[in-house]
Amino acid sequence: xxxxxxxxxxFHALLLSFLPEGVAVFLECVIIGLxxxxxxxxxACALIFMERKVCAAYQCRxxxxxxxxxxxxxxxxxxxxxxxxxxxxxRHADRLLxxxxxxIVVVASVLAFSCLPINKxxxxxxxxxxxxxxxxxxSIGVVGILLAGWSSNNKYSLIGAMRSGAQMISYxxxxxxxxxxxxxxxxxxxxxxxxxxxxxxxxxxKGHIPALIAFVIYLIAxxxxxxxxxxxxxEAESELTAGYHTEYSGMHFGLFYVAEFVNxxxxxxxxxxxxxxxxxxxxxxxxxxxxxxxxxxxGFVWFFAKAFFVVFLLMWIxxxxxxxxxxxxxxxxxxxxxxxxxxxxxxxxxxxxFNWHF
Amino acid sequence: xxxxxxxxVFLFMALVMVVFSILTxxxxxxxxxxxxxxxxxxxxxxxxxxxxxxxxxxVQLLIYAGGITVLYVFSILLTSAxxxxxDRLPAGKFFAGFCATLAGLALCLFITLKHRFLMPQPIAGExxxxxxxxxLLSGDKYGYVLPFEAISLLLLACIVxxxxxxxxx
Numbered sequence: 001x002x003x004x005x006x007x008x009x010x011f012h013a014l015l016l017s018f019l020p021e022g023v024a025v026f027l028e029c030v031i032i033g034l035x036x037x038x039x040x041x042x043x044a045c046a047l048i049f050m051e052r053k054v055c056a057a058y059q060c061r062x063x064x065x066x067x068x069x070x071x072x073x074x075x076x077x078x079x080x081x082x083x084x085x086x087x088x089x090x091r092h093a094d095r096l097l098x099x100x101x102x103x104i105v106v107v108a109s110v111l112a113f114s115c116l117p118i119n120k121x122x123x124x125x126x127x128x129x130x131x132x133x134x135x136x137x138x139s140i141g142v143v144g145i146l147l148a149g150w151s152s153n154n155k156y157s158l159i160g161a162m163r164s165g166a167q168m169i170s171y172x173x174x175x176x177x178x179x180x181x182x183x184x185x186x187x188x189x190x191x192x193x194x195x196x197x198x199x200x201x202x203x204x205x206k207g208h209i210p211a212l213i214a215f216v217i218y219l220i221a222x223x224x225x226x227x228x229x230x231x232x233x234x235e236a237e238s239e240l241t242a243g244y245h246t247e248y249s250g251m252h253f254g255l256f257y258v259a260e261f262v263n264x265x266x267x268x269x270x271x272x273x274x275x276x277x278x279x280x281x282x283x284x285x286x287x288x289x290x291x292x293x294x295x296x297x298x299g300f301v302w303f304f305a306k307a308f309f310v311v312f313l314l315m316w317i318x319x320x321x322x323x324x325x326x327x328x329x330x331x332x333x334x335x336x337x338x339x340x341x342x343x344x345x346x347x348x349x350x351x352x353x354f355n356w357h358f
Numbered sequence: 359x360x361x362x363x364x365x366x367v368f369l370f371m372a373l374v375m376v377v378f379s380i381l382t383x384x385x386x387x388x389x390x391x392x393x394x395x396x397x398x399x400x401x402x403x404x405x406x407x408x409x410x411x412x413x414x415x416x417v418q419l420l421i422y423a424g425g426i427t428v429l430y431v432f433s434i435l436l437t438s439a440x441x442x443x444x445d446r447l448p449a450g451k452f453f454a455g456f457c458a459t460l461a462g463l464a465l466c467l468f469i470t471l472k473h474r475f476l477m478p479q480p481i482a483g484e485x486x487x488x489x490x491x492x493x494l495l496s497g498d499k500y501g502y503v504l505p506f507e508a509i510s511l512l513l514l515a516c517i518v519x520x521x522x523x524x525x526x527x
Contacts (some may be wrong), residue, residue: 162435
């Protein structure tokens with residue numbers, strides 16, 4: 001496997017040769033931040049395009065096909081349009097919070113995004129408590145949504161924010177439980193270590209039954225966490241116009257929109273990392289020739305392929321199922337997913353203790 | 359004078375913390391106070407990360423920034439309307455609060471400056487989570503199993519109390 005840390009170490013040494021260490025580190029931080037934001041924006045564009053095409057396929061349409069070949073420049077045109085639109089200031093609202101809210105949402109999702117290990121040696125934030133930190137970072141986004149709903153001075157926004165808050169706080173529990181199930185199998189929370197331990201076999205195969213149950217729970221809860229799919233009632237058009245971002249216009253609306261799509265990618269990337277092996281190629285224990293061939297495919301290709309596969313699963317769910325009601329969503333979480341998650345964790349504990357996993 | 363990047367980052371976070379702490383208690387709009395508090399908690403977590411104690415930093419983010427603040431904001435959304443403002447403090451109350459703050463500051467400064475700190479023996483890199491976990495659940499000397507269990511009892515009491523209050527009958 002190609003180790004990306006060779007490149008970063010070479011670059012660090014290059015900078016150190018003519019700069020003091022503090023300045024070099026600062027410069028590296030700035031460059032990494034720029035790369036991160038660029039990747040963030042490009043991924044959002046790719047996801048929006050994919051969403052339109054997938055949605056069109058499920059509704060027997062063609063989707064965007066006028067701007068560029070297969071309409072691939074449509075999203076960039078939309079981004080330019082969004083950037084040039086006026087940001088409307090509304091009266092009788094708390095301006096400061098109204099303007100701050102989209103940035104809180106984006107900061108939370110950038111923090112969570114920077115935890116994903118893309119390639120070997122290409123982790124930006126790789127703490128010992130990586131999984132825990134990622135959940136902590138993504139839990140901040142709900143503050144931004146609540147603030148947006150309240151400061152818009154609009155009852156639809158407020159109701160949307162309330163629904164979104166209740167839903168995200170509830171479903172965080174299921175996400176935590178299903179991730180914890182896998183952490184029990186790995187006995188580490190560091191992302192690079194989690195990926196390393198899947199060198200012989202991915203966790204979804206290693207942990208067989210409980211890992212599979214955890215994966216399904218994770219997909220359902222992840223969909224709810226990003227306010228998408230059958231759980232998109234915080235922004236249900238027919239009831240609430242657009243939910244918590246009704247009053248937002250221009251790039252402030254764009255930030256919410258982008259954050260929503262990248263949050264979906266984060267959920268998918270997380271699923272790919274902890275269940276499907278992250279950048280680790282598909283290895284079958286015993287077949288050394290096959291494994292060697294698989295190693296020729298670079299890690300980031302594996303990572304993005306798996307992540308986009310999970311994104312496709314999430315979109316499939318979204319465009320297939322009708323929207324749920326609020327009480328149904330909360331019932332599903334508290335009466336079904338949380339108990340199943342707890343029992344599943346117990347099952348995983350038994351399997352780990354008796355060494356019944358592969 | 360040699361100013362390191364670490365020191366500059368600390369200075370920045372400390373400044374933000376001080377400014378937003380003062381804003382938290384002086385603003386008259388309650389939701390703004392909650393937002394400023396969120397920023398203060400962010401910077402506290404940042405300082406923990408700077409000290410290479412990422413576990414405590416993550417806990418700070420998850421429990422305080424992501425948990426407690428959300429709870430505050432949620433309850434504010436349910437109880438206060440747009441445009442609500444707190445009344446101005448009467449001069450007497452303001453003066454009393456100011457005096458109490460000064461006394462607290464004096465006490466903190468006295469203890470910090472007077473205390474003879476032992477030379478720290480920093481461990482390179484992050485603290486291993488495994489070590490934290492074993493210490494938290496060990497019953498030996500310097501083990502924390504008793505406070506851990508006591509806190510879980512407290513949380514259980516809170517949950518039961520919450521159900522009792524929220525029950526319809």
